[in-house]
Amino acid sequence: MKILVCISQVPDTTSKIRFIDDNKHFNTEGIQYIINPYDELALSRAVEIEGADITVINVGKADTEASLRKALAVGAAKAIRVDAEPRDAWFVAHQIAEYVKNNPFDLILCGKESIDYNGAQVPAMIAGLLDFPSVSICRKLDLEDGKALIEQEIEGGKEVLSADLPLVIGAAEGIAEVKIPNMRGIMSARSKPLETIEPIDVPQLSHIESYESPQPREAVTLIEANNLDELIAQLHNKSKVI
Amino acid sequence: MSVLVYTEHREGVFSKTAFEAVSYGKALAEQLNTNLTALSIGNVEESELKKLGQYGADKVLTTSHEKLSDFVNQAYAAVIYEAAKQEDAEYIVLSNSFSGKGLAPRVATKLKAALADGVTELGKIEGGTFSVKKSVFSNKAFATDVLTSPIKVISVVPNSISIKESLTDVDVESFSPELPENAFSVLVKEVIRDTGKVSLPEASIIVSAGRGLKGPENWQMIEDLAEVLGAATACSKPVSDAGWRPHAEHVGQTGIAVSPDLYIAIGISGAIQHLAGVSSSKVIVVINKDPEAPFFKVADYGIVGDAFEIVPKLTEALKAFKS
Ligand SMILES: Cc1cc2nc3c(=O)[nH]c(=O)nc-3n(C[C@H](O)[C@H](O)[C@H](O)COP(=O)(O)OP(=O)(O)OC[C@H]3O[C@@H](n4cnc5c(N)ncnc54)[C@H](O)[C@@H]3O)c2cc1C
Ligand SMILES: Nc1ncnc2c1ncn2[C@@H]1O[C@H](COP(=O)(O)O)[C@@H](O)[C@H]1O
Numbered sequence: 277m278k279i280l281v282c283i284s285q286v287p288d289t290t291s292k293i294r295f296i297d298d299n300k301h302f303n304t305e306g307i308q309y310i311i312n313p314y315d316e317l318a319l320s321r322a323v324e325i326e327g328a329d330i331t332v333i334n335v336g337k338a339d340t341e342a343s344l345r346k347a348l349a350v351g352a353a354k355a356i357r358v359d360a361e362p363r364d365a366w367f368v369a370h371q372i373a374e375y376v377k378n379n380p381f382d383l384i385l386c387g388k389e390s391i392d393y394n395g396a397q398v399p400a401m402i403a404g405l406l407d408f409p410s411v412s413i414c415r416k417l418d419l420e421d422g423k424a425l426i427e428q429e430i431e432g433g434k435e436v437l438s439a440d441l442p443l444v445i446g447a448a449e450g451i452a453e454v455k456i457p458n459m460r461g462i463m464s465a466r467s468k469p470l471e472t473i474e475p476i477d478v479p480q481l482s483h484i485e486s487y488e489s490p491q492p493r494e495a496v497t498l499i500e501a502n503n504l505d506e507l508i509a510q511l512h513n514k515s516k517v518i
Numbered sequence: 519m520s521v522l523v524y525t526e527h528r529e530g531v532f533s534k535t536a537f538e539a540v541s542y543g544k545a546l547a548e549q550l551n552t553n554l555t556a557l558s559i560g561n562v563e564e565s566e567l568k569k570l571g572q573y574g575a576d577k578v579l580t581t582s583h584e585k586l587s588d589f590v591n592q593a594y595a596a597v598i599y600e601a602a603k604q605e606d607a608e609y610i611v612l613s614n615s616f617s618g619k620g621l622a623p624r625v626a627t628k629l630k631a632a633l634a635d636g637v638t639e640l641g642k643i644e645g646g647t648f649s650v651k652k653s654v655f656s657n658k659a660f661a662t663d664v665l666t667s668p669i670k671v672i673s674v675v676p677n678s679i680s681i682k683e684s685l686t687d688v689d690v691e692s693f694s695p696e697l698p699e700n701a702f703s704v705l706v707k708e709v710i711r712d713t714g715k716v717s718l719p720e721a722s723i724i725v726s727a728g729r730g731l732k733g734p735e736n737w738q739m740i741e742d743l744a745e746v747l748g749a750a751t752a753c754s755k756p757v758s759d760a761g762w763r764p765h766a767e768h769v770g771q772t773g774i775a776v777s778p779d780l781y782i783a784i785g786i787s788g789a790i791q792h793l794a795g796v797s798s799s800k801v802i803v804v805i806n807k808d809p810e811a812p813f814f815k816v817a818d819y820g821i822v823g824d825a826f827e828i829v830p831k832l833t834e835a836l837k838a839f840k841s
């Protein structure tokens with residue numbers, strides 16, 4: 277079973293998000309990067325699958341190599357880095373789809389979304405470009421007789437799906453426990469291949485013009501614990517939410 | 519040229535998000551001085567379809583091929599693509615619901631269209647470009663996205679666009695596109711619904727609780743409070759990690775991002791990752807025994823005290839208020 281896991285690198289979840297150059301760019305100063313938490317789940321599920329031959333792929337510049345080495349330490353056999361700034365989901369999905377066209381896989385595991393741009397776009401775009409089926413919010417994945425058995429989250433419940441391979445998946449919590457690399461993994465990762473490939477040209481359809489931070493909220497109104505009617509009155513009369 | 523809105527329904531009934539999407543599409547169509555077509559896939563009665571006219575749809579396309587009775591994103595994307603072609607749609611609007619998230623990128627790839635996801639406001643049309651604000655970095659910031667492709671796909675965050683009535687004489691037309699054979703390689707075997715519960719992303723009120731509740735056995739008071747308010751229930755990450763509550767209730771940066779009218783946080787400290795997913799709530803009420811809890815910094819109303827005393831009292835007070 278050949279599995280491709282798509283890894284993106286995102287600011288650590290405790291990061292303060294600030295902008296520079298007239299709010300045109302994200303301020304990366306002092307930002308620590310981590311593997312996108314959902315991609316960690318995807319990778320953790322992949323290494324549990326018996327007989328899995330796992331490749332990880334990232335579209336990014338050289339600063340993502342530490343994340344790719346970590347993925348190798350967790351259990352991937354090989355890493356690919358498409359050497360380009362991940363401009364947007366459209367660009368990233370084209371790079372990954374192109375790689376898959378030339379190197380077939382049975383399963384393409386992504387995170388359900390990246391926590392920086394939260395687009396949840398890349399997985400379904402890859403699937404769209406390759407005309408593969410896709411499942412966006414996968415909480416459980418089993419493989420049986422050449423098919424995938426999946427539990428997907430839907431509004432107000434879940435559904436059980438059976439899907440043909442090749443298939444693209446967006447991994448969500450529940451799919452696996454996060455695996456932390458052990459010493460042996462870290463040692464062996466050093467000698468595993470990390471290949472760099474050139475991006476293909478993709479026409480740009482959109483761009484981000486500027487960023488802004490959310491408006492700060494007004495100071496909290498404290499209400500006494502024995503005066504709950506006051507809270508209800510405020511919510512009803514002033515905020516008009518109940 | 520036209521605007522096309524894909525309207526989601528659940529077992530034949532349109533949800534609020536469908537009307538939000540139609541209201542959004544109507545605002546675009548007015549700016550562009552063009553028609554608004556709504557597309558419904560699967561079995562929906564004519565009387566229900568006509569409701570889309572109340573929010574400004576000029577025409578409703580309905581397709582109820584039996585193969586389309588279950589949502590399969592590949593197949594639904596193919597239908598939306600065909601409808602977009604037929605209607606010569608320049609803008610395609612859908613809801614950024616769970617299913618919408620799997621659908622919008624596929625529709626965009628088929629149409630070679632730019633996709634603005636997570637949109638929370640009406641954008642600006644200038645000639646052939648569309649610029650719009652959307653949330654990024656798990657609600658820690660907003661970005662203005664400029665779409666320059668001829669066709670644009672917009673996915674609207676549930677609960678962020680107000681529904682606007684705009685009575686229109688609506689035509690219902692049946693639509694039967696070719697369905698590609700390979701679009702059905704995902705089979706829905708079973709759908710399990712949490713009956714009688716309000717779904718989290720669509721909820722206008724959310725009652726959420728954290729580790730301060732000590733254990734899963736104490737959730738009844740949260741359920742009771744949610745019930746009087748007609749609210750959905752949610753929780754912090756450690757609570758779902760510990761298996762006290764299902765993963766589907768976990769909100770935050772690595773859970774579900776929500777933007778209800780009212781978010782009530784009980785026994786949740788307000789860690790940055792939790793706040794990221796809830797900070798776009800219109801009103802936040804925090805109940806915490808620690809006056810220093812970071813959540814109070816972003817709350818509109820705060821009560822310092824023991825949840826085990828306050829929550830049941832609040833439920834009683836609300837019952838009295840409602841009756
Ligand atoms: C990569 C990463 C991603 C994360 N993503 C998320 C996420 O998406 N969502 C999320 O929620 N967390 C997330 N976290 C975890 C986050 O950092 C916090 O650990 C978590 O939010 C804390 O949950 P809590 O507030 O329920 O528990 P605690 O921090 O333990 O807080 C419990 C609170 O309850 C109060 N309390 C105790 N007893 C009572 C009582 N009787 N009455 C009233 N109040 C009481 C306490 O004063 C305290 O403030 C993430 C962490 C990491 C590292
Ligand atoms: N630059 C990237 N390189 C590789 N995979 C990516 C990249 N960006 C996003 N992905 C994958 O696509 C998923 C969804 O990302 P997004 O569409 O940005 O929310 C992520 O969880 C990753 O699995």
